Amino acid sequence: MADIITKDIDILEDGLLYCYPDILKILLKDKTTGKNILWATKDYERNGEGFEEYAEIQMYCITGLFATEIQPRATKPKEIQTMRIKTKAEVFTPCWICNEQNNLIDDAWFGRKNVFNTPYGQSWVTTSDPIVFDDTRTWKQYVDSKRLEITCGEAPYLVSRYDAASGAYLPVLQRIGLLDRKLRVVCENCNDENEWYKWAIRAFQSVYGYEFQGDSLLIARENLFYTFIDYYKYKFGTAPSLDKLKKIANIISWNIWQMDGLTCTVPYSCHSVEVRDRQASLFDDGTVECKPCPGCEKNDMFSHNGIYCKIKDWRDNSPLLYVSILQRRKSK
Ligand SMILES: C[S@@+](CC[C@H](N)C(=O)[O-])C[C@H]1O[C@@H](n2cnc3c(N)ncnc32)[C@H](O)[C@@H]1O
Structure with missing residues (x-):
């Protein structure tokens, strides 16, 4: 198996396909529909058929001779960045802000401050000693505790291979993402490769993120995928096997x-329905009324007619609708 240089912030899909056959296919999957994720942005429509906002992202669109390149926001042309701010409020948070907010989550979890690093202006100093746990808050509980980045863009709160705002690459020891922190803890507590892999899997299973635009979503997935490789290489000095990578890619495409x-639905899946007016049809004048999606009409999260998205609770090993979690919370 070829190895890819992972220090480039712009992961080339051709390189991904060449080095890790089958992985890109998995990273393009939508687990709710069983199809591929959608572009869900007009930015690529100029490339013609197959690049429409509503189309699935097919392999041929992003690999091969006539492929279009999917770039992280930081390397996209300025006019495209501006357009995406207007249409989807796309502004990515600088790494040092992600760090300070992630620190707040950990302050609450550990009951003490600055566990993983100490902020210093728009930077931070990483804690060099291993992270200390106790009997009431164990490292295994930390790895298993669930985290979600809503509207995740390229997922800068989960992983920090680069600063999403500036594009600067960050070495493993300086990373600040929620998944980075869990993988650090796994590295510090597991020396046996099987044990390390078991807990790395659990770390990936515990972090979630969702995003509307397909290109950012694919980049987020690639960022998590390369994060796994980065930490594996950091710990063991070699690249992980393809089987291990496939398992990780599958978790990423769920989470x-x-x-x-x-x-809470697949983009664009809410739809109008044609309703025949029964009274009118008695006279067979073909009167048909078009009714919008009830959830969209009433702005009610729980009555959409689109496809509600499935996620997975890995501890139960069962899929569930994301909206059902909100419903449960509402009825409490
Ligand atoms: C301000 S960016 C934040 C991205 C990232 N979380 C960060 O902090 O850098 C907002 C993101 O929300 C996404 N977004 C906008 N509307 C959305 C929607 N209705 N559902 C899901 N994501 C959406 C955009 O595509 C964009 O990536």
Whole structure:
């Protein structure tokens, strides 16, 4: 198996296909529909058929001779960045802000401050000693504790291979993402490779993110995928096997999913329905009324007619609708 240089912030899909056959196929899957994720942005429509906002992202669109390149926001042309701010409020948070907010989550979890690093202006100093746990808060509980980045873009709160705002690459020891922290803890507590892999899997299973736009979502998935390789290489000095990579890619394509967060459904799946007026049809004048999706009409999260997105609770090993979690919370 070839090895890819992972220090480039812009992961080339051709390189991914060449080095890790089958992985890109998995990273393009939408687990709710069983199809591929959608472009869900007009930015690529100029490339013609197959690049429409509503189309699935097919392999041929992003690999091979006539492929279009999917770039992280930081390397996209300025006019495209501006357009994406207007249409989807796309502004990515600088790494040092992600760090300070992630620190707040950990302050609450550990009951003490600055566990993983100490902020220093727009930077931070990484804690060099291993992270200390106790009997009431064990490292295994930390790895298993669930985290979600809503509207995740390229997932800068989960992983920090690069600063999403500036594009600067960050070495493993300086990373600040929620998944980075879990993988650090796994590295510090597991020396046996099987044990390390078991807990790395659990770390990936515990972090979630959703995003509307397909290109950002694919980049987020690639970022998590390369994060696994980065930590594996950091710990063991070699590249992981293809079987291990496939398993990780499958978890990522479940946990980092495409969703319209306003409806909890697959983008564009809410639809109008034709309703025949029974009274009118008595006279067979073909009167048909077009009714909008009830959830969209009433702005009610729980009555959309689109496809509600599925996620997975890995501890139960069962899929569930994301909206059902909100429903449960509402009825409490
Ligand atoms: C301000 S960016 C934040 C991205 C990332 N979380 C960060 O902090 O850098 C907002 C993201 O929300 C996404 N977004 C906008 N509307 C959305 C919706 N209805 N559902 C899901 N994601 C949406 C955009 O595509 C964009 O990636």
